[in-house]
Amino acid sequence: MYEITIINLKxxxxxxxxxxxxxxxxGLVIYSPGCQEISEELADIEPDGVDTLEITMIAKSSFNxxxxxxxxxxxxxxxxxxxxxxxxHVTVNWEAPENEDASVQAEMIRKAVNSGTDAIIVSCSDxxxxxxxxxxxxxxxxxxxxxxxDSPDSKRFAFYGPDDQKMGKMLISRLAELIDGKGKIAxxxxxxxxxxxxxxxxxxxDTLAQFPGIENVGVFYHNETEDDAIAxxxxxxxxxPDLKGWAMVGSWALFGNKLLExxxxxxxxxxAVDALPVQLKYIKQNYVQVLLGQPTYxxxxxxxxxxxxxxxxxxxxxxxxxxxxxxxxxENLGGWSRQLRAxxxxxxxxxxxxx
Numbered sequence: 244m245y246e247i248t249i250i251n252l253k254x255x256x257x258x259x260x261x262x263x264x265x266x267x268x269x270g271l272v273i274y275s276p277g278c279q280e281i282s283e284e285l286a287d288i289e290p291d292g293v294d295t296l297e298i299t300m301i302a303k304s305s306f307n308x309x310x311x312x313x314x315x316x317x318x319x320x321x322x323x324x325x326x327x328x329x330x331x332h333v334t335v336n337w338e339a340p341e342n343e344d345a346s347v348q349a350e351m352i353r354k355a356v357n358s359g360t361d362a363i364i365v366s367c368s369d370x371x372x373x374x375x376x377x378x379x380x381x382x383x384x385x386x387x388x389x390x391x392x393d394s395p396d397s398k399r400f401a402f403y404g405p406d407d408q409k410m411g412k413m414l415i416s417r418l419a420e421l422i423d424g425k426g427k428i429a430x431x432x433x434x435x436x437x438x439x440x441x442x443x444x445x446x447x448x449d450t451l452a453q454f455p456g457i458e459n460v461g462v463f464y465h466n467e468t469e470d471d472a473i474a475x476x477x478x479x480x481x482x483x484p485d486l487k488g489w490a491m492v493g494s495w496a497l498f499g500n501k502l503l504e505x506x507x508x509x510x511x512x513x514x515a516v517d518a519l520p521v522q523l524k525y526i527k528q529n530y531v532q533v534l535l536g537q538p539t540y541x542x543x544x545x546x547x548x549x550x551x552x553x554x555x556x557x558x559x560x561x562x563x564x565x566x567x568x569x570x571x572x573x574e575n576l577g578g579w580s581r582q583l584r585a586x587x588x589x590x591x592x593x594x595x596x597x598x
Contacts, residue, residue: 295332298550299355300543301348301365302339303392303437304467308498308519309539310339310366313390315587317364317543324551331555335547336360343434343467345369349376356380362554364546366391369436373397386554390542392439400553403545403564407439410535410568411446414490414514415454417533417570421512425456426487429479431472431515433493435464443492443516460486465495472496473505480511491515497522497531506530518571520583520591526576527595535568536579540586 300317302310314337321333338355340347345368353376355363363380367373367389377387377397386400393402418428430447433440444462451459460483465471472495480486494517496502508529518526518536525531545564553560571579577598580591 292330293332294330294555295334296362296551296554297334297336297360298362298364298547299336299338299351299360300546301351301355301363302337303343303348303366303368305339305341307467307495308521309391309517309537309542312519312539312586312588313366313542315543316540316545317547319587320544320547324547328555331551333547333551335543343368343437345372345436349373352376352380356383356385360385362386362388362550364388364390364543364550365394366542367394367438368392368434370394370396370438372436386550388546388549390546392437394438401549401560401562401564403542403549403566404439405537405566405568407442408446408449410516411443411448411492412450413535413568413570414443414492414516414533415447415450418488418490418512418514419454419457421514421532422457422487424454427458427460427483427485428488428490429460429483429486430462431475431489431491431493431496432462432464433467433472433495440492447490447492467493467495469495469498469501473501476502477505486511488512489514493517494519494522494534497525500524503528503530516568518569518579520580520588523571523576523580523591523595526571526573529573532572534571536571537568538566538586540588541566 300314302313304310317335321335325331325333338351348365348368349372352363352365363385365373365387370393373394374397377394377399380387381398388401389399390403393404430444432444451457463475463479465475476489476496488511491513494515497515498521513531514533515531516535518534522534526534549560549564552558577595580595583591584596
């Protein structure tokens with residue numbers, strides 16, 4: 244009995260139509276009882292000239308949803324580029340500390356270099372702690388790009404992320420509108436060593452000078468987890484029961500449902516950075532009035548694309564690649580939800596898509 248075996252196309256990095264054409268011309272369809280063994284051997288053969296590009300992506304923490312969305316973007320872009328170029332195979336290795344720790348990130352960079360990675364993409368928990376590690380990687384011949392949180396004094400070739408001071412200014416301007424330009428507010432600051440978050444805080448402080456009727460009771464830092472963020476909010480609100488607003492440089496307090504039980508909808512006005520599916524219910528139910536949405540999926544997609552452009556296509560990449568934050572409110576919640584779905588996000592309530 245004859246058996247027809249089709250050779251694994253993906254390993255040959257060939258378009259399907261081209262491969263079938265080659266089969267017809269060369270008579271490569273194999274008819275033999277032992278063809279299974281032959282096809283298995285052929286499947287392990289890479290064509291000559293295939294360029295394998297290994298990228299290590301290092302996030303700030305492994306459980307933060309914004310970095311998980313970046314991971315998804317990086318993996319999908321690597322797969323798409325591997326399909327686009329017949330002689331390029333792109334892989335992404337994902338690394339992240341369980342909780343933010345710049346020293347762990349530095350060690351991850353060192354290990355990636357020693358393991359032979361071609362390029363590194365990293366979001367820096369502390370620019371000073373990572374500058375030396377990044378420079379050592381570049382000196383060893385590894386290309387390094389940062390995203391979300393930069394290390395501008397290092398030898399990295401490019402950064403992809405927002406203008407964080409501009410984001411801070413947007414947050415305060417939006418909050419000032421919500422509280423009519425008067426009353427007490429507080430700033431939830433996250434990691435005090437993260438350069439991107441410090442830039443946002445600086446933008447907030449500068450903008451507050453434009454609103455003499457607003458009193459900032461302080462900038463409050465914390466570990467970047469839901470529990471730690473909410474605990475800090477609880478403490479501040481007990482000290483300042485007349486607090487009228489929160490400006491948050493990140494949405495850690497909104498990573499779950501716990502804050503829903505801690506505050507009343509609309510009583511304290513809240514503006515925050517990031518607008519992932521898990522956080523949208525806070526807009527829908529008026530616990531939060533403005534979220535500055537970032538295309539965090541593109542943190543992965545754009546950086547992998549830039550690495551391939553520089554290393555495979557040998558083209559110049561701009562040093563600073565900016566993304567623009569999008570204010571998400573109840574008015575455009577439906578449109579933002581549909582955009583998240585288009586980026587591949589799930590767990591978005593169906594009712595949001597028709598808003």
